[in-house]
Amino acid sequence: MNVRRRNISGIAVTAAAALGLGTLSACSGDSAAAGNTDKFDVVASFYPMQYLAEQIGGDHVNVTTLTEPGQEPHDLELSAKQTAQMGEADAVLYLKSLQPAVDEAVGQSDVKTKIDAATLTKLEDHGNVEHDHGHDHGGEEHAAEEHSEEAHSEEAHSEEEEHALDPHVWLDPVKYAEIAEGVASAFEKADPDNAADYRKNADALTKKLADLNTAFEDGLANTDTKVFFTNHAAFGYLAERYGLTQEAINGLDPESEPSPARIKELQDEAKADGVTTVFYETLVSDKTAKTLAKDAGLKTDVLDPLEGITEKSKGDDYIAVMESNLKALEAALGTK
Numbered sequence: 001m002n003v004r005r006r007n008i009s010g011i012a013v014t015a016a017a018a019l020g021l022g023t024l025s026a027c028s029g030d031s032a033a034a035g036n037t038d039k040f041d042v043v044a045s046f047y048p049m050q051y052l053a054e055q056i057g058g059d060h061v062n063v064t065t066l067t068e069p070g071q072e073p074h075d076l077e078l079s080a081k082q083t084a085q086m087g088e089a090d091a092v093l094y095l096k097s098l099q100p101a102v103d104e105a106v107g108q109s110d111v112k113t114k115i116d117a118a119t120l121t122k123l124e125d126h127g128n129v130e131h132d133h134g135h136d137h138g139g140e141e142h143a144a145e146e147h148s149e150e151a152h153s154e155e156a157h158s159e160e161e162e163h164a165l166d167p168h169v170w171l172d173p174v175k176y177a178e179i180a181e182g183v184a185s186a187f188e189k190a191d192p193d194n195a196a197d198y199r200k201n202a203d204a205l206t207k208k209l210a211d212l213n214t215a216f217e218d219g220l221a222n223t224d225t226k227v228f229f230t231n232h233a234a235f236g237y238l239a240e241r242y243g244l245t246q247e248a249i250n251g252l253d254p255e256s257e258p259s260p261a262r263i264k265e266l267q268d269e270a271k272a273d274g275v276t277t278v279f280y281e282t283l284v285s286d287k288t289a290k291t292l293a294k295d296a297g298l299k300t301d302v303l304d305p306l307e308g309i310t311e312k313s314k315g316d317d318y319i320a321v322m323e324s325n326l327k328a329l330e331a332a333l334g335t336k
Helices: 010-018 049-058 080-088 102-110 129-133 137-147 154-162 173-190 191-220 236-241 260-275 289-295 318-333
Strands: 040-044 063-066 090-096 113-116 227-230 247-248 277-280 299-302
Touching: 010 113, 040 080, 049 063, 049 090, 049 173, 049 191, 049 318, 080 102, 090 102, 113 173, 113 277, 129 299, 137 260, 173 191, 191 236, 191 318, 227 260, 227 318, 236 247, 247 260, 277 289, 277 318, 289 299, 299 318
Parallel strands: 040 063, 040 090, 090 113, 227 247, 227 277, 277 299
Antiparallel strands: none
């Protein structure tokens, strides 16, 4: 269900328009144009938004996604064609601050219904922003940073504020359900003829998310340790929801390199807190995680931030991968 330029050439699009076909049909793996179909056309920015649109929209929606499977969503750059197709859609569903290229395109787009998932729940600062700049998050350094920040230019301050909130909200099933409710309401308003079905589908989805939340609560209630190490700081909401502590090798940016001091700090903490496992993920390099694990005598496993589904994913949709994440956490934390 992805917009792939290599599969739909400009000549083909021109020919289709000349023949009055409106949009090109596509096989199940690819999507044609994002707009002008006989369904409610939704452009989703990346997989967690795509999943919501498909689950809530059901048979009434035609969903295309801007981020292909296996593509790191933080690094997304849009083609001119993708930007143009967004303007032809009935709605765009995105998460502001996660993908700057999408934010810019949405801001310039004439799409009728713009749904920002970040406005449908409360985003929080989980204190991992400092790692983006190579700092530890100790209290004294954090306080010093806050003091020195006053001397920064207004532009630098606004940039710090922009990156302060953690966007990975979909990894908390409770907050994800809040977003689902908001998406359903937006669909109902934009496409009232199918409002009853959108509500029914949303209720079914929130029930599945409630069951998932219960499974996490039960599975992680009694463990040997509450601390887990991750490749980057994607799991702050999940950790907060279930009383865990996430320690990220990197910050919110999965491609940043940790300092030697940060590696040493994690090695010491692993011993102090009984950490057994360093988690890495499917869409970014596992090199740093495996190096830390080897040096500290720890195991490695996958904890999937669900930014995209690929053949490497341990499950074929959000619920299945989250259930796999739960099993991995139970093993690493020592569920009793």
